[in-house]
Structure formats: structure tokens, C-alpha cells
Amino acid sequence: MRFLVIGSNSFSGASFVGHLLEQGYEVTGVSRSPEPHPAFLPYRWGPRQSGFHFRQVDLNRDLDRLMDLIVAERPECVVNFAALSMVGESWQHPDHWMMTNVVSTVRLHERLRGCDFVSRYVHVSTPEVYGSTAGPVREDAPFNPSTPYAVSRAAAEMSLRTFFYTYRFPVVVTRTASVFGPGQQLYRIIPRTIMFLRLGRKLQLHGGGYSERSFIHIRDASDATLRIALDGRIGDAYHVSTNRIVRVRDLVHLICDSMGARFEDSVEDVDDRLGKDAAYRLDSTKVRSELGWTDRIGLEDGLDDTIRWVDRFLDDLQSQPFDYIHKA
Numbered sequence: 336m337r338f339l340v341i342g343s344n345s346f347s348g349a350s351f352v353g354h355l356l357e358q359g360y361e362v363t364g365v366s367r368s369p370e371p372h373p374a375f376l377p378y379r380w381g382p383r384q385s386g387f388h389f390r391q392v393d394l395n396r397d398l399d400r401l402m403d404l405i406v407a408e409r410p411e412c413v414v415n416f417a418a419l420s421m422v423g424e425s426w427q428h429p430d431h432w433m434m435t436n437v438v439s440t441v442r443l444h445e446r447l448r449g450c451d452f453v454s455r456y457v458h459v460s461t462p463e464v465y466g467s468t469a470g471p472v473r474e475d476a477p478f479n480p481s482t483p484y485a486v487s488r489a490a491a492e493m494s495l496r497t498f499f500y501t502y503r504f505p506v507v508v509t510r511t512a513s514v515f516g517p518g519q520q521l522y523r524i525i526p527r528t529i530m531f532l533r534l535g536r537k538l539q540l541h542g543g544g545y546s547e548r549s550f551i552h553i554r555d556a557s558d559a560t561l562r563i564a565l566d567g568r569i570g571d572a573y574h575v576s577t578n579r580i581v582r583v584r585d586l587v588h589l590i591c592d593s594m595g596a597r598f599e600d601s602v603e604d605v606d607d608r609l610g611k612d613a614a615y616r617l618d619s620t621k622v623r624s625e626l627g628w629t630d631r632i633g634l635e636d637g638l639d640d641t642i643r644w645v646d647r648f649l650d651d652l653q654s655q656p657f658d659y660i661h662k663a
Contacts, residue, residue, distance in 0.1 A: 339363045339573045341401075341407055341443075342416030343389065344371055346569055347459065347511075347556065351414065352387060353378035354557035361386050363408050365401065367393035368418070368662070370592050372655060374648040377518045377553075387496045395439045402446050403451075412564050413447065414457040415440070421659050422463065422484045423608040428609025429483035431663050436487035448504050456506045463487040463575070464510070467612035474510070474621060481648040482610040492572075499570045507567040509560055512576035516553035516637060518642030522585060522659045523650065525550070525638065528590045528646045530652060532601060544584030547614035549576045552632035552640070562626040567591070576617035577630045585633075593638055 338355055342348040343364025356378055369391055371569045373379045378387060394417050405413070418436050419425070425432045447453055465472055466479035478493075480486045498504035501616045515525040531538045559575040567573055581589075591598045622628045632640070645652060 336412055337361045337363075337408065337410040338564075339365065339405060339413045340416065341365050341394065341413065342418070344368055345416045346375070346419075346523075347514055347553065348416035349375065350377045350516065350518060351387045351416070351557045351560055352489070353381050354554070354561060356386055357381055357432055358561065359383075359386075360402055363387075363404070363410065364389045365392045365404070367391070367395070367499070368388065374650060374651050374655070375520065395435055395441065398439070398446065401443070405447070405450060405551070409452045411452065412455040412457065413453055414459065414560070414564060415443070416459045418488065420484070421661070422482050422611070424659060425484035425487070426609050428652040428661065428663070431661075432483050432487045433490075435578055436484075437490045437494075440491045444495065444504065448498060448502050454505055455564055455569075456504065456532050457560065458492070458495055458506055458508045459560070460492055460508050460510050460572070460618055461485070461488050462510045462512065462615040463612065464492060465615070467628040468616045469614075471616045471618040473614055473618045474574055481612055487580045505569050507563055507569055508572035509563055509637035510572060510574050510617065511556050511559070512549035512551045513548050514553050514556045514613065516641055518553070519641070521655055521657050524586070525641055526645060527657065528587050529642055530657065532594050532596045533645065533649060538587065538602045539605045540584060540587065540602050541605055542611065544587060544602075545582055546611060547570075547582050547616075549578075549579050549580055549615065549617065549635070550586065550634055551575065551577050551630060553636040555630040555632055559622055559626075562628050563622065566626055568625070573622045574617040574619045575622060575628075576619040577634075578619070579634060580614070580616060581634070589635065590638055590642075593642060618662070626650055
């Protein structure tokens with residue numbers, strides 16, 4: 336099976352490409368920007384460098400060129416990680432999030448359904464479509480999005496449901512908990528905390544860090560995504576999550592402990608972000624029972640793995656942006 340990965344410069348996309356290469360697959364990667372610094376490209380660190388080629392194509396502006404590439408490559412599986420993904424910033428330009436995550440994405444689906452060589456389309460979505468959840472929810476839980484970002488992701492999923500029921504479009508959806516690990520952008524909480532501790536800077540905890548999340552190592556998430564791509568039931572969605580829920584505040588405590596820093600000296604509480612959900616709790620029984628997946632990398636081991644990555648690339652990472660830079 337040949338794979339085409341849209342959004343291959345993203346953290347999850349680049350890590351998934353690396354996982355595919357390790358498994359011996361041929362992969363074409365597509366993103367709207369040039370490849371970033373190799374520190375953010377896990378597929379550049381692996382033992383297998385052949386079998387991958389990258390093309391810079393903007394989903395919003397170059398759909399015809401993207402489709403020409405897809406027709407030329409004839410991948411059996413297309414995996415789409417491409418999305419504007421920042422939650423808080425989606426309030427500032429909600430139309431940008433709707434254009435990328437809904438309009439351009441639906442246009443892609445409309446063109447893809449004419450490609451009879453594509454037997455699997457994996458749409459990478461998010462648990463934010465549910466809003467804040469009080470208890471573990473299954474894949475059939477109702478959507479209740481609370482931010483422009485979440486609304487845009489829910490809308491794309493709902494459109495895909497109609498494509499599946501009407502055209503039997505070969506879609507399978509993933510909704511993955513908070514991923515982390517080597518190669519993640521520095522504005523995300525775990526690498527940001529590690530970098531700030533290394534540089535002696537004080538970290539701001541929005542809302543005091545009392546929101547709750549499941550943090551899953553990216554290698555476990557990539558393994559689940561591949562299993563879903565190969566054997567997930569067409570038309571279904573799958574949750575990918577650990578069973579461990581932690582407060583962000585406690586997560587930062589763990590990082591401080593691992594790095595020998597005092598929590599009280601390293602953080603300050605600030606106001607929470609607009610519309611931030613208190614908790615996401617996902618029931619991942621389905622992917623475990625149907626596809627034999629299990630998470631293997633514990634939180635503490637995963638944090639140590641990420642600390643080693645920061646230390647390996649520390650000189651280079653200091654010159655990289657610490658904050659999200661929005662591109663329309």
C-alpha cells in the first residue's frame with residue numbers, strides 16, 4: 336500500500352510518516368509550507384530515509400495541483416492531518432479556521448471521491464468535537480463543540496458522514512487524545528515547559544492548569560493510526576487515548592521533578608483561554624478490542640523521551656519560535 340500524507344509537516348503527520356517508513360511503506364508527504372528544521376521532522380532521524388518524497392502544496396490555494404499529484408502517485412491510502420489546530424487563536428480569525436478545516440477540506444473530499452484507486456481515506460479529527468466531557472465518551476457521543484476550532488472540525492466530520500452514507504466514500508475517522516513527544520512544536524505545553532525550565536524562564540499556566548487531559552506518546556498514536564488506516568471499519572470513528580487522566584498542573588509538576596526544578600519557582604497562574612474545555616475523557620475500548628492496539632509508553636517515560644529530544648537539539652531549538660505564528 337502506498338500512502339499520501341497531507342499535513343506531513345505537522346507534529347502528528349511527520350511522526351506518522353516516520354512510523355510508515357519504519358514499517359517499509361512508500362510515502363508522499365504534502366504540506367503548505369517548506370519542511371521545517373529537522374528537529375521537528377521525526378522521519379529525518381530514522382534508519383530508513385528512502386521511500387519518502389515531499390511536495391509543498393497548499394490545500395487552500397492549490398487543490399488542482401494537489402489532485403494532479405494524487406492522480407500521478409495513485410496512493411491506496413490518503414491520511415489527512417492538515418488543519419488549523421490552535422484553539423484559543425481560532426476566536427481571532429474564525430473564518431480562517433472555517434476555510435481550511437471545512438471549505439477546503441470538503442472540496443478535497445469531493446475531488447477524492449472520484450479517485451477509484453483510493454481505497455482508504457483517514458480523516459484525523461479531534462475529541463474537541465465533544466466539548467468538555469464529564470465521563471469517558473464513546474465514538475457515538477453527540478457533538479457539542481465550544482470553540483470555532485471545534486465547530487470547524489465537527490462540521491468536516493458531519494460532511495464526511497453524508498459522503499459515506501450517500502457515496503460510500505471510504506472514510507475512517509480518528510479522534511486522538513493530547514499527543515506529545517520528540518519533535519513537537521514549542522508552543523505546546525510539554526516542550527514549552529521543558530524549554531522554559533532549561534532556559535530559566537517562568538511558564539504561564541492558563542487557568543492555573545486545572546484542565547484535565549489524557550496525554551499519549553506520539554509513537555503510540557502513530558501505531559494506532561496505522562492500524563486504523565489498514566483495518567479500521569469504513570464509515571467508523573476510533574478514539575485513541577490512554578486511560579490516565581492528569582491535570583495540566585500535575586503534568587508540569589512531573590516535568591519539574593524530572594528536571595530537578597521547583598514548581599513554585601517555575602510557573603505563574605494566568606487567566607484561562609476563552610472557551611477552553613475543562614476535560615476530555617475518551618473511551619478507547621473500540622480500537623483496543625477491534626484492532627489489538629494498546630498504549631505502551633507511560634507518561635513519565637514519554638516525558639523523559641521528550642526531555643532527551645530537547646537536550647539533543649537545544650542549541651537549534653533556542654532559535655525557533657516559542658509561540659504559535661498564524662498563517663491564513
